[in-house]
Amino acid sequence: MDENIPATKGILLETAGELFANAGLEGVSIRKIAQKAGANIAAIHYHFGSKDNLYLEVVRHVMHRIRCTLAGQYLADRAAWQDNPLSRAKVICALVEERMVQFFPDPHPGWYGRLFMRMLLNPTPALGKLAEEIILPDFEQLTEVFRLCKPGMSLSEARCWTDTLLGQLGHYVFSAQFVQYMPNQNRQDADFQNMISRHLSRLLLKGLDLPLPDFLKDDTLHAK
Structure with a gap:
């Protein structure tokens, strides 16, 4: 995981990424991401603002990793x-x-x-x-x-x-x-x-x- 990314944010990115990969943007809820990441919904809103923004950041995170x-x-x-x-x-x-x-x-x-x-x-x-x-x-x-x-x-x-x-x-x-x-x-x-x-x-x-x-x-x- 990128050392420049705060721990909670990094866990949310990796957790949400796998869920999005398996079920798509519409097939995953904020609640499900929070539960699997062991975080609360407020943390997702704090770091990303919305599920759409979280999805965008997940894809951006992956693309920078493999660029x-x-x-x-x-x-x-x-x-x-x-x-x-x-x-x-x-x-x-x-x-x-x-x-x-x-x-x-x-x-x-x-x-x-x-x-x-x-x-x-x-x-x-x-x-x-x-x-x-x-x-x-x-x-x-x-x-x-x-x-x-x-x-x-x-x-x-x-x-x-x-x-x-x-x-x-x-x-x-x-x-x-x-x-x-x-x-x-x-x-x-x-x-x-x-x-x-x-x-x-x-x-x-x-x-x-x-x-x-x-x-x-x-x-x-x-x-x-």
Whole structure:
């Protein structure tokens, strides 16, 4: 739990988050959250004001916990890599690896993925606020990195590559329970995680006409 969040507020965020993930905003009452958190209703009103605000803060809390920041760092230091094809290739690999580390194996509670899936299937006003605050800025940063990795690429094509990266990883995040029943797809297995990371990196580099770094030239894991 974030050390900067007061203990009671943090407990309420985690408790409400799991309940919202399982039953949705409308399926959870303030009373139920308070009971499960071992707190009183007044504490929820004190920290959040309303159930809608609590839901917004839960989603914001989760998004900050899993937020990836490398794209912004690379954009700030673009002069160090954008003119060298191999350096650009390594940037792409690092962006893939950052997201793999965030989601494989799960470093966060399992309800994080369920909350996002429910939020996408049943949008609330919180989604619009968080999209403007976090999702869209992060998406555009990643898109700009892709654009710099292939000079002359249009903005629309760069956004397609961002969709490719996020969509592929999203498959493993949101379908975790289903994927475990597929042959040789144990998302908790280190070799499987490494294979996915290498496969996605190669796919992106091929599409961007970038060279393979030496560490991607070994096909051992793909041969298993």
